[in-house]
Amino acid sequence: MAKFPSVAWFDAVRRVYNADDAYRGAGGGQCNCLMGLKVGRERYLVTFEGEAVTGSWQCSNSELLDADFYLEMPLSVWREMLNNIAENGRATLNYTLNTLDLDREEGLSTSMHGDQYREDLFFRYNQTLQFFFNASARVKTVY
Amino acid sequence: MARKSKKQAEPANAQPIPKPNFGWMGRSNQWGTRVKPGKHGLRLGDLNVGIYGEIPEQWQDQTRNPRGAIPRKGVPPVGYPVRDKADLWADSAADLYEEAIQRRWAPATDIPWKSIKPLNEVSERAVCQVMTELSQYANCDIETISNWQHQMAYGYHEVKQYLATASFDSARMYEAFRKRALCNGGGLGLEAPGYVNRMILESRGGWSEAVTYLLLMRGTFMQTMLRYLEKYAHNEAERAIYGFALEAKARQMSYGLEHLQYSLAHDEERRSVMETLLFIGDRVWARELKDHVLREALAIVFAGGLDKAASEGMQIHKAMMTDCMQSYVDTCAWLGLPRNLEMMPPRITQYLVAARG
Numbered sequence: 462m463a464k465f466p467s468v469a470w471f472d473a474v475r476r477v478y479n480a481d482d483a484y485r486g487a488g489g490g491q492c493n494c495l496m497g498l499k500v501g502r503e504r505y506l507v508t509f510e511g512e513a514v515t516g517s518w519q520c521s522n523s524e525l526l527d528a529d530f531y532l533e534m535p536l537s538v539w540r541e542m543l544n545n546i547a548e549n550g551r552a553t554l555n556y557t558l559n560t561l562d563l564d565r566e567e568g569l570s571t572s573m574h575g576d577q578y579r580e581d582l583f584f585r586y587n588q589t590l591q592f593f594f595n596a597s598a599r600v601k602t603v604y
Numbered sequence: 605m606a607r608k609s610k611k612q613a614e615p616a617n618a619q620p621i622p623k624p625n626f627g628w629m630g631r632s633n634q635w636g637t638r639v640k641p642g643k644h645g646l647r648l649g650d651l652n653v654g655i656y657g658e659i660p661e662q663w664q665d666q667t668r669n670p671r672g673a674i675p676r677k678g679v680p681p682v683g684y685p686v687r688d689k690a691d692l693w694a695d696s697a698a699d700l701y702e703e704a705i706q707r708r709w710a711p712a713t714d715i716p717w718k719s720i721k722p723l724n725e726v727s728e729r730a731v732c733q734v735m736t737e738l739s740q741y742a743n744c745d746i747e748t749i750s751n752w753q754h755q756m757a758y759g760y761h762e763v764k765q766y767l768a769t770a771s772f773d774s775a776r777m778y779e780a781f782r783k784r785a786l787c788n789g790g791g792l793g794l795e796a797p798g799y800v801n802r803m804i805l806e807s808r809g810g811w812s813e814a815v816t817y818l819l820l821m822r823g824t825f826m827q828t829m830l831r832y833l834e835k836y837a838h839n840e841a842e843r844a845i846y847g848f849a850l851e852a853k854a855r856q857m858s859y860g861l862e863h864l865q866y867s868l869a870h871d872e873e874r875r876s877v878m879e880t881l882l883f884i885g886d887r888v889w890a891r892e893l894k895d896h897v898l899r900e901a902l903a904i905v906f907a908g909g910l911d912k913a914a915s916e917g918m919q920i921h922k923a924m925m926t927d928c929m930q931s932y933v934d935t936c937a938w939l940g941l942p943r944n945l946e947m948m949p950p951r952i953t954q955y956l957v958a959a960r961g
Contacts, residue, residue: 487714488848490707491644511644554843559850560835563927577938578696578862584827584854585703588847 462601465543466500466536470602471507471517478596479513488588496590497531500539504531507593509586514593529579530570534561536604542594543602551595558583558591631674648762649698661870663687663759671759684757690870692811694862697762700855704769709848711780719840720788727838730904733793734833735785737898741826742781744801745774745856748818752811766859773852780845793901799892803885812867812874816881819860820935821889827853828928829902832920836906864939878941890949926955 463470492509504525508516525531545556562569570583634655656672666681686692749771756764785792807814834846868874903917933943945953
């Protein structure tokens with residue numbers, strides 16, 4: 462059991478993700494980026510390196526500048542997304558990262574640096590990022 | 605039966621084997637190179653060490669001489685028209701090449717085709733129409749990229765190699781779109797008007813011009829469409845097709861935008877040329893947008909059928925076009941090419957004006 466958001470939660474999810482070869486199949490593969498997350502008042506960074514997620518830690522707002530892109534939603538929407546994943550084993554259409562990005566006026570993915578090349582990693586690695594969050598279906602999550 | 609000895613097998617008029625002199629063995633511009641694999645393996649970009657990593661602003665050699673090798677005298681020139689770094693380069697090309705190989709997919713086996721169930725005929729016709737036009741887009745990608753790839757000098761092999769994977773990515777898209785059209789009781793629909801395809805394919809002014817039309821303009825449209833199609837997919841197979849295609853298209857966009865950025869920074873004339881290209885391209889694009897076929901087919905897909913296509917479906921189509929055009933003008937601005945909406949065709953700016961109230 463792990464509380465979302467917390468480093469313990471990200472570590473639990475990445476252990477599931479790193480252990481499952483299915484996430485390295487079609488649509489997956491090597492992924493190299495630093496993903497940020499804004500969840501309410503908390504900020505996190507998650508490192509994707511090669512075929513693994515190698516680290517996660519809590520950070521300050523200014524440290525999000527290092528992220529290639531960061532995902533920002535109110536805690537209530539994060540919770541809806543994770544509940545959807547837990548119920549279905551993966552995100553269904555209304556809760557995929559792509560759909561959440563389209564549905565939100567400000568988008569889901571953005572950056573502090575405005576470098577479009579780095580922001581586009583959200584699309585280049587979209588399936589892998591989705592696989593990562595889908596792996597949370599196997600982590601008992603509390604809020 | 606006894607085997608003949610080698611000597612017996614030689615024909616009577618055999619020439620003696622010339623004595624080797626091995627004079628070529630001492631010839632290398634840089635010997636002793638030992639590139640070691642890193643934690644991600646031995647990647648193409650890792651090889652850019654010493655003279656092998658010297659990438660000149662202009663590639664003078666007109667043969668197929670690999671970068672860093674000693675040119676051989678007397679080799680006839682092949683005649684590569686694209687020889688300036690500013691005309692093709694993007695720093696990310698080697699990484700994108702590796703990424704495209706690492707993240708490849710196979711439409712035959714990686715798409716859960718069995719998840720496709722019969723749709724009502726109107727919806728199936730709409731999906732098939734969209735697949736018809738998307739397959740044309742993918743085919744236009746392949747033809748355009750391959751047409752330019754062989755015109756690029758060997759000195760910029762990272763770009764040539766990445767474009768080989770980009771061409772293959774588009775081949776996979778073509779395959780997947782066609783398979784979706786032909787696997788559920790439907791078939792291909794009506795050919796697209798093709799004004800933009802023709803503009804892209806007939807770009808004669810250089811690869812950067814082709815990139816402007818193929819990726820900045822068409823690429824933005826296709827990427828946005830794939831995102832909406834993934835959102836409104838009927839089944840897991842469609843979701844996978846659009847999701848995989850979206851990643852491949854995003855790689856192509858990354859190359860294209862980084863190349864245009866590089867080109868604008870290194871070629872003083874490029875800015876004014878691109879402004880003219882965009883002015884022309886906008887009008888061709890606007891002409892293509894007059895065609896109602898794709899718009900209506902998408903509206904049916906987005907609305908989940910005919911009943912709400914004219915209302916809800918068209919509203920979602922409008923939202924898609926707004927996202928597309930906003931992304932297009934934002935990207936132009938990011939490249940340092942801010943657009944004057946008053947100079948753009950109303951058929952394009954209508955979506956932006958509506959969004960801004």
